[in-house]
Amino acid sequence: MTWENSLTTKLTNLHSIGLQRNLRIINDATKPFLLYNGKKILNLSSNNYLGLAHHADIIQCIRDTNIEAAAGMASSRLVLGHDEKTAQLEKKVAHQKNTESSLLFSNGYMMNIGVLSSLLEPTDAVLSDQYNHASIVDGIRLTKAHHFRYRHNNMDHLEALLKKATQRGVKRKLIVTETVFSMDGDIAPLHDIIYLKNKYHAALITDDAHGDGVFGSSGEGVTHHLGLEQEVDLHLGTFSKAYGVYGAYAAGKREWINYLIHTCRSLIYTTALPPYVVRGISKAVDLVQRGAHLRTILEKKSDYFRSRLNQAGFHIKGTTQVIPIVIGNEKTTLDFSKRLLDENIMGVAIRPPTVPIGESRIRFTLMADIPWEEVKRAVTIITMLGKEMDVI
Numbered sequence: 001m002t003w004e005n006s007l008t009t010k011l012t013n014l015h016s017i018g019l020q021r022n023l024r025i026i027n028d029a030t031k032p033f034l035l036y037n038g039k040k041i042l043n044l045s046s047n048n049y050l051g052l053a054h055h056a057d058i059i060q061c062i063r064d065t066n067i068e069a070a071a072g073m074a075s076s077r078l079v080l081g082h083d084e085k086t087a088q089l090e091k092k093v094a095h096q097k098n099t100e101s102s103l104l105f106s107n108g109y110m111m112n113i114g115v116l117s118s119l120l121e122p123t124d125a126v127l128s129d130q131y132n133h134a135s136i137v138d139g140i141r142l143t144k145a146h147h148f149r150y151r152h153n154n155m156d157h158l159e160a161l162l163k164k165a166t167q168r169g170v171k172r173k174l175i176v177t178e179t180v181f182s183m184d185g186d187i188a189p190l191h192d193i194i195y196l197k198n199k200y201h202a203a204l205i206t207d208d209a210h211g212d213g214v215f216g217s218s219g220e221g222v223t224h225h226l227g228l229e230q231e232v233d234l235h236l237g238t239f240s241k242a243y244g245v246y247g248a249y250a251a252g253k254r255e256w257i258n259y260l261i262h263t264c265r266s267l268i269y270t271t272a273l274p275p276y277v278v279r280g281i282s283k284a285v286d287l288v289q290r291g292a293h294l295r296t297i298l299e300k301k302s303d304y305f306r307s308r309l310n311q312a313g314f315h316i317k318g319t320t321q322v323i324p325i326v327i328g329n330e331k332t333t334l335d336f337s338k339r340l341l342d343e344n345i346m347g348v349a350i351r352p353p354t355v356p357i358g359e360s361r362i363r364f365t366l367m368a369d370i371p372w373e374e375v376k377r378a379v380t381i382i383t384m385l386g387k388e389m390d391v392i
């Protein structure tokens with residue numbers, strides 16, 4: 001059999017179980033209304049939670065970058081790719097996360113695979129929430145550490161696995177969790193995780209990808225919002241979601257960051273971010289810090305949207321701006337998403353392997369600048385479709 005024949009067979013199988021995927025051409029994808037197939041569609045699927053991706057001040061800041069000097073860095077961070085603006089940004093991020101130091105990465109995926117594979121050794125145990133992002137899972141897979149996956153947010157299970165790891169005689173233990181879970185919109189029980197971390201002498205890494213910018217009085221993230229940021233050993237997050245730009249960071253005590261500089265392959269063996277991205281992130285941090293009004297309105301709209309759909313009878317997960325309605329069957333979920341699109345609403349279907357089999361869902365996300373009347377109209381249409389399709 002040729003490779004092409006074999007791939008075609010595999011693709012046919014994926015299609016037959018409702019797992020076809022395609023790249024759609026979308027314009028204005030970060031705005032409250034995107035353009036798709038020439039139609040204006042209400043955008044309920046972007047991670048641009050605060051609307052910063054199209055914020056005039058960030059765009060202006062990027063324009064003001066001395067682009068004539070260089071379009072790219074043409075060097076990795078440890079060779080020639082570290083400059084004053086990058087150093088300033090890393091200070092700013094450390095300050096934002098209330099830590100000693102921070103380190104900039106190309107993106108969140110690379111940050112996670114690099115950080116976990118750099119830290120974890122064969123004699124270590126890593127305890128990872130079952131629903132952690134693929135980039136965390138992949139980072140762990142690159143190591144020979146003892147891998148314990150605990151049931152989602154299940155503290156009894158985490159404790160049982162911590163005991164098991166201790167019995168195995170591992171040298172060090174590391175717990176890793178998202179703060180706001182990207183596909184469930186719920187928040188990790190960080191108080192309890194920290195209690196267990198201390199009880200079993202483990203370290204804790206949190207990925208605040210969906211909490212950064214959205215939680216905390218200055219958008220510092222979920223751990224800060226809960227007053228727990230000093231209990232976390234390493235903070236991870238991305239600048240591609242609420243911050244609206246691109247890139248990612250790790251922040252924590254000097255020893256952690258310094259060790260990453262020495263060993264983290266996804267930092268060492270890749271070219272530094274282009275100057276205009278660094279400038280864009282830096283402005284985004286300022287705007288996030290001053291964005292309390294955006295956080296308030298985002299929370300109000302999210303609460304309204306979630307509670308109305310809940311009342312309508314949908315199976316809603318979470319408590320944040322990530323608002324998934326679980327439909328279950330892969331094909332029905334895809335049909336639901338298509339029907340939404342017919343009504344000019346973008347609600348992307350999330351299917352396995354991103355979520356467990358039988359838990360396919362429409363993952364709605366809100367943005368601060370989606371007009372109130374559109375939030376209300378969307379609730380009406382989603383409810384109508386839910387009834388029509390026997391989902392509620």
Ligand SMILES: *Cc1c(COP(=O)(O)O)cnc(C)c1O
Nearest residue numbers: 107108109133182207209238240
């Ligand atoms: C999106 C996401 C990432 C990846 O970040 P990028 O900067 O988009 O590569 C990592 N972790 C979590 C939890 C995420 O949701």
